[in-house]
Amino acid sequence: MHTGIATVCLSGTLQEKMAACAKAGFDGIEIFEQDLVTSSMSPEEVRRRAADLGLTLDLYQPFRDFEGVDDGLLAANLRRADAKFELMGRLGIDTILACSNVATATRGDDDVLAGQLSQLARRAGGHGVKVAYEALAWGRYVNDYEHAHRLVQAVDHPNLGTCLDSFHILSRDWDTAPIEKMEASKIFFVQVADAPKLSLDVLSWSRHYRVFPGEGQFELAKFMGHLARTGYDGAVSLEIFNDVFRQSDVERTAVDAMRSLVWLQEQGAAWLAGEGETGRFPLQLDTLPRVPEPTxxxxxxxxxxxxxxxxxxxxxxxxxxxxxxxxxxxxxxxxxxxxxxxxxxxxxxxxxxxxxxxxxxxxxxxxxxxxxxxxxxxxxxxxxxxxxxxxxxxxxxxxxxxxxxxxxxxxxxxxxxxxxxxxxxxxxxxxxxxxxxxxxxxxxxxxxxxxxxxxxxxxxxxxxxxxxxxxxxxxxxxxxxxxxxxxxxxxxxxxxxxxxxxxxxxxxxxxxxxxxxxxxxxxxxxxxxxxxxxxxxxxxxxxxxxxxxxxxxxxxxxxxxxxxxxxxxxxxxxxxxxxxxxxxxxxxxxxxxxxxxxxxxxxxxxxxxxxxxxxx
CATH class of the missing domain: 3.10.180.10 (2,3-Dihydroxybiphenyl 1,2-Dioxygenase, domain 1)
Known part of the structure; x- marks a missing residue:
C-alpha cells in the first residue's frame, strides 16, 4: 500500500515536515497550500527536495468553493484553477483536491454542478492534472460521498474522479458498503482519519479533533475492507487536523502517524478475513505477526x-x-x-x-x-x-x-x-x-x-x-x-x-x-x-x-x-x-x-x- 500524509498534520516548516515524513517511512505526501505559501523553498526546490528524500508528491490541496456559483464567479474560479494547475506543473504534482463548495454556492441543481465540474475537468486535462472531488461533510449542496460520485459519473471525464475521506463519510454515519460499487479508476485519492465520538458540530469536530487511525472510534477497518474490494490500488493518505499534533515534535508525530497506517492495514486485512475473503487485492494490506494478549x-x-x-x-x-x-x-x-x-x-x-x-x-x-x-x-x-x-x-x-x-x-x-x-x-x-x-x-x-x-x-x-x-x-x-x-x-x-x-x-x-x-x-x-x-x-x-x-x-x-x-x-x-x-x-x-x-x-x-x- 502506498502510504501518504498531508503536511497539515504536522508541526514545523515544510522542510522539517518533509524530512520527518521521509524518516518515518512514508512513501509520499500531500502538499497543503498554506505550507507551500509560507515556505522559503520555491516549487522547484520542493520538487527536488522530495526527490532527494525519496518522497512522491501525491496531491496538492485544497481547491475550495468552485462549483454551484453564478457565471461571473465561475469565470473567476476557472482563472484561479488555471493558476493552481500551472503551479502544480512546477511542483510535479498531477492531482488536486477539490472540496465541495461550502461558502459561495448559490445553485444546487445537479445539472449545474456537473456542468461546472465538467469545465474544471477540461481545464485540468489541458494541464495534465487530475481533479479529485471530495464531498465535505458540511458542504452546502454536496455533503455525501455518493452524491459527489454521482456528479463525477455524470461528468464522465478522465480528469475528474472522487476523493474518499473517511472523516467526511463516518462523521455523518454514512454507510461505507456502497464504496464497493465504485469504479476503482474513478477513485483518484483516499484520505483517512479517525476521531473520538463527540457531540459537536461537524466542522469544529473536523478542524480540531481528528486523530490518527486507532486513536479514535471510527470503523476504519470496514472502510478499508470496502475500499480494497473496489480494486483501488492508489495512495492511502492521512489528513488529520488536530491542535495537539500541530504543536508536538514533528518527527515523533510522523512516527505515530506511520504506526497508525501500519495498524490500519492489519485491521483492514483482518476485517476482510472475517468476511471470508481469502484472495489478494491490488490494495495490498500488509499484516503483522499475530500475537495473543499478554498473560x-x-x-x-x-x-x-x-x-x-x-x-x-x-x-x-x-x-x-x-x-x-x-x-x-x-x-x-x-x-x-x-x-x-x-x-x-x-x-x-x-x-x-x-x-x-x-x-x-x-x-x-x-x-x-x-x-x-x-x-x-x-x-x-x-x-x-x-x-x-x-x-x-x-x-x-x-x-x-x-x-x-x-x-x-x-x-x-x-x-x-x-x-x-x-x-x-x-x-x-x-x-x-x-x-x-x-x-x-x-x-x-x-x-x-x-x-x-x-x-x-x-x-x-x-x-x-x-x-x-x-x-x-x-x-x-x-x-x-x-x-x-x-x-x-x-x-x-x-x-x-x-x-x-x-x-x-x-x-x-x-x-x-x-x-x-x-x-x-x-x-x-x-x-x-x-x-x-x-x-x-x-x-x-x-x-x-x-x-x-x-x-x-x-x-x-x-x-x-x-x-x-x-x-x-x-x-x-x-x-x-x-x-x-x-x-x-x-x-x-x-x-x-x-x-x-x-x-x-x-x-x-x-x-x-x-x-x-x-x-x-
Whole structure:
C-alpha cells in the first residue's frame, strides 16, 4: 500500500515536515497550500527536495468553493484553477483536491454542478492534472460521498474522479458498503482519519479533533475492507487536523502517524478475513505477526538515585528483599508473585519514578518483532551469557516495556540471578500479584499512547473517564486484556502537574492485589507504614452511600482504607505516601468487581495535592 500524509498534520516548516515524513517511512505526501505559501523553498526546490528524500508528491490541496456559483464567479474560479494547475506543473504534482463548495454556492441543481465540474475537468486535462472531488461533510449542496460520485459519473471525464475521506463519510454515519460499487479508476485519492465520538458540530469536530487511525472510534477497518474490494490500488493518505499534533515534535508525530497506517492495514486485512475473503487485492494490506494478549505482569521497575525510602516502604508493606543482581546495580523485592525491581541509576538528583514494566507474553521474540514493525524503539538491556535476555521497547511516555516468557505458574526464571529463593513465608500477602500499573501521559502524547498499547501489546482501550482533582480534570484511560490479567491505566494529567524541574511531577503508581487487605493493612501498620490519610468526611459519606456494618466501617476508618461496591462485588484499597513521583496501592477484589474504585479517586487526588502543597 502506498502510504501518504498531508503536511497539515504536522508541526514545523515544510522542510522539517518533509524530512520527518521521509524518516518515518512514508512513501509520499500531500502538499497543503498554506505550507507551500509560507515556505522559503520555491516549487522547484520542493520538487527536488522530495526527490532527494525519496518522497512522491501525491496531491496538492485544497481547491475550495468552485462549483454551484453564478457565471461571473465561475469565470473567476476557472482563472484561479488555471493558476493552481500551472503551479502544480512546477511542483510535479498531477492531482488536486477539490472540496465541495461550502461558502459561495448559490445553485444546487445537479445539472449545474456537473456542468461546472465538467469545465474544471477540461481545464485540468489541458494541464495534465487530475481533479479529485471530495464531498465535505458540511458542504452546502454536496455533503455525501455518493452524491459527489454521482456528479463525477455524470461528468464522465478522465480528469475528474472522487476523493474518499473517511472523516467526511463516518462523521455523518454514512454507510461505507456502497464504496464497493465504485469504479476503482474513478477513485483518484483516499484520505483517512479517525476521531473520538463527540457531540459537536461537524466542522469544529473536523478542524480540531481528528486523530490518527486507532486513536479514535471510527470503523476504519470496514472502510478499508470496502475500499480494497473496489480494486483501488492508489495512495492511502492521512489528513488529520488536530491542535495537539500541530504543536508536538514533528518527527515523533510522523512516527505515530506511520504506526497508525501500519495498524490500519492489519485491521483492514483482518476485517476482510472475517468476511471470508481469502484472495489478494491490488490494495495490498500488509499484516503483522499475530500475537495473543499478554498473560500477566512479570515485574515493575522503579528507578532512583537513592532507593532507600522505597526499600523501607516495600518492607513495611510486607515485601521481602530477594537480593542484589549479580552483575547489575539493581535489587529485587517480592511478595507472592508480585515483583518490584529497584534500580539505582541516573542523575544524582533523580527522584524515584516508574521506569519499566515487565509483561508476560507467549512468544517474546514474535511480540518484539511486531512492536518493532509498529515503529517502537528497541531498548535492549545488556546481559551476560548466563542471564535472561529481555526483548524491550520504549513506550511514548518513555516507560520501557519488557516482554517476558510467561511460565504459566507465575514464576520467573530470571529471579535466580538475584540469588537463591528464600524459604517460603506465608502471610496476608502470600498470594499477591500486580493488579494494575498507573502511568502518567504527557498531554501531547496521550492519543499516541492509546494506539501504541493497543497495537503493540494487544491491549483493549476501555471508555475513558474524567476524574476531578484540585488542579483540574484528569483523563483516565484503562487499557487491558480480556481476562484483566494485564491492566494499564493511562492518566492525562492537568498541565500544572506535569513538569517539575527534571523530575516527573504527576504521580504514578503500582497496585498490588492481595487476598486479605485488612490483614495486610494491619501488618503494615505494625511495621510503621505511613498510609495516605483519608479525611473523616469520606467515611461519613461512605456510610450514607452504603449500608455498612458499623464494625466494618470503623475498621476502614482506623486503617485509612477506601471502599467501593457495585452489583458484581466489592473493592477495598489503600495508598501509601508518595516517594518522588511514585506511590503504591494495595487492593482486594471481592466477587467479580472489575473497577478501580473510581468514586474514591477525587479523594486521593485532593489528599495528595495538599501533601505536595504543604511540602513546598
Amino acid at each position: 500477566g505482569f512479570n515485574f515493575a521497575e522503579i528507578k532512583a538515585a537513592d532507593t532507600s525510602q522505597l526499600e523501607t516502604l516495600l518492607g513495611q508493606l510486607g515485601f521481602s528483599p530477594r537480593g542484589s543482581h549479580r552483575t547489575k546495580d539493581v535489587r529485587l523485592w517480592t511478595m507472592g508473585q508480585a515483583r518490584v525491581v529497584l534500580s539505582q541509576s541516573g542523575p544524582a538528583a533523580a527522584e524515584p519514578a516508574i521506569s519499566a514494566v515487565g509483561i508476560d507474553v507467549e512468544n517474546p521474540l514474535l511480540a518484539s518483532s511486531r512492536a518493532q514493525q509498529l515503529k517502537a524503539p528497541a531498548v535492549p538491556r545488556k546481559a551476560q551469557a548466563d542471564e535472561e535476555v529481555f526483548q524491550g521497547f520504549a513506550a511514548p511516555d518513555s516507560t520501557e516495556i519488557f516482554l517476558c516468557q510467561g511460565s504459566g505458574d507465575g514464576t520467573a526464571g530470571w529471579t535466580d540471578e538475584f540469588g537463591p529463593a528464600p524459604a517460603g513465608r506465608r502471610g496476608p500477602g502470600a498470594g499477591a500479584v500486580i493488579d494494575h500499573v498507573n502511568l502518567a501521559q504527557p498531554w501531547q502524547h496521550f492519543d499516541e499512547a492509546v494506539l501504541f498499547y493497543s497495537s503493540a501489546l494487544a491491549l483493549t482501550p476501555q471508555p475513558f473517564a474524567e476524574v476531578p482533582s484540585p488542579t483540574g480534570l484528569v483523563r483516565s484511560q484503562v487499557m487491558d486484556t480480556a481476562d484483566r490479567s494485564v491492566r494499564l491505566v493511562l492518566n492525562l494529567a492537568p498541565l500544572v502537574q506535569q513538569v517539575d524541574g527534571g523530575n516527573k511531577a504527576y504521580q504514578e503508581h503500582v497496585a498490588f492485589r492481595v487476598d486479605n487487605l485488612v490483614a495486610t493493612a494491619r501488618a503494615a501498620k505494625k511495621r510503621g507504614l505511613r498510609f495516605l490519610r483519608i479525611p473523616a468526611n469520606y467515611y461519613e459519606d461512605l456510610a450514607a452511600r452504603f449500608d455498612l456494618e458499623t464494625g466494618f466501617l470503623d475498621t476502614l476508618r482506623e486503617l485509612d482504607l477506601l471502599y467501593d461496591r457495585d452489583p458484581a462485588g466489592e473493592f477495598l484499597h489503600f495508598y501509601t505516601a508518595t516517594v518522588g513521583s511514585v506511590f503504591l496501592e494495595m487492593v482486594e477484589r471481592r466477587g467479580s468487581y472489575d473497577g478501580y474504585g473510581a468514586p474514591n479517586a477525587p479523594v486521593r487526588h485532593a489528599v495528595q495535592y495538599e501533601l505536595r502543597r504543604d511540602s513546598c
